[in-house]
Amino acid sequence: MNVNTAAKITQQLLAAGHAVAATDEEADAIIFNTCCVRNTAEQKILSHIALAKQLKRQKPNLKIAVIGCLSAKRKINGVDILLGTDNAMDVVEKLGVAMQPLAPEANATAYIDITYGCDNYCSYCIVPYVRGHLRIRPYDEIIAEFNQVKDTAKNIYLLGQNVNEYPDFPKLLAELAEQPGDFNLHFLSAHPKDFDLETIKVMARYPKIAHDVHLPMQSGCDKILKLMNRKYTVTDYLEKVKLLREYMPDIHITTDIICGFPGETDEDFDATVEVVKQIKFSAAYIFPYSNRSGTVADKMSGQVPFHTRKARATKLVEIMRKMS
Ligand code: SF4
Structure with missing residues (x-):
């Protein structure tokens, strides 16, 4: 989602005659498009913002903009523009550039x-705290955007948290896959609790839908899945994997796994x-559990020491590396 927002902002600024600066020192404006899903991402972005603020002291006309979910989570002083995820695109006008109705760039993706x-x-x-409640994008808007990109993009991704x-x-998937054009259709991310047989059947039926699915498992232990409030069991998950492979023997299944969630024992x-x-996933994004203030898990008893979280993640990464 952030890649998508950044590309649209860049396209607007380039269309208005601006260019991408080679270095921070050469820039008239620095836009930070932030993610705060993990604590390390937040700490990294804060140190980058601090460096930009130092630069601004030598170059007072430099504009610093911070957009995205970090801006919704915390107050950031000393920057010129602060916008959350919903109105991130407003950064263009706040930098003094009039928004134009542009066709999406001819990109491969x-x-x-x-x-x-x-x-x-x-x-x-x-x-949920930084991107807000679930909102469904109107069908006509999706179709209009799809029609703009389907003749130029090789890979088209439908995006949603779930x-x-x-x-x-x-x-929706079937209707898009029926459209003429030389494209592959993907979607990100699926949720194991809602990913259903009907979707699997549509994936198998239409050649334009890629045989890849990112299905975040997060844990292979029912007790932990319950504490995570994921609303599926390991058996449910395995059943979906089985169906995917039955209908599409060449399916690539990727996943996310959190190691050292509160309450997770060695067993x-x-x-x-x-x-x-x-x-035997095609790939797995494996991370030590990262505390986020304001979430339920942050306050749970049984917090796992950080070195244990890390050791478990390292072990699992090594196992995945050997298997892939
Ligand atoms: S991890 Fe859960 S709460 Fe977070 S975006 Fe995905 S479905 Fe929503």
Whole structure:
């Protein structure tokens, strides 16, 4: 989603005659498009912003803009423009550039938002607090954007925190896959609790839908999945993997896994390792659990020491590396 927003802002500024500066020192404006899903991302961006503020002391006309979810989470002093995710595009006008109705750039990859925000409140996740409630993008808007990109983009991604919450997602997917054009259709991300057989059947039926799915498992232990408020069990997850492989033997399944979630014992972690070995994902994004203030998990008892979280993540990364 951030890649998509950044590309649209860049396109507006380039169309108005601006250029991308080679270095911060040469820039008239620095735009930080932020993510605060993980604590390390937040700390990194704060140190980059501090450097930009130092630069501004030598170059008072430099404009600093901070957009995206970090701006919704905390107050940031000493910057010129501060905008959340919903109005991030307003940065263009706030920099004194009039927005123009531009056709999306002829890129090999195009991203189309189909939903915004999230109401699932997974107990570790800050997204519902910084991106707001689930909003469904009007169907006509999705189709209009799709028609603009389908002749130039090779890969088109439908985006949502949980695309399966789009009303009748399989129908939307099928309708887009029926359109003429030489494109591959993808979607990001699916949610194991809502990802259904109908979607799998549509994926298998239409050649333009890529046989890849990102299905974040997060843990291979039911106790931890419950604490995470994920609303599926390991058995449910395995069943979806089985169906995917039945309908599409060449399917690429990727996932996300959090290691060292509060309450996770060595045995719970071992259960995750076993499921990972059993499923044989094409790739997995494995992270030590990151506390986010304001979330339910941050206040849970049984917080796992950071070195244990890290050691488990390192072990799982190594197992995945060997398997892939
Ligand atoms: S579904 Fe995804 S975005 Fe929504 S709360 Fe859960 S992890 Fe966060």
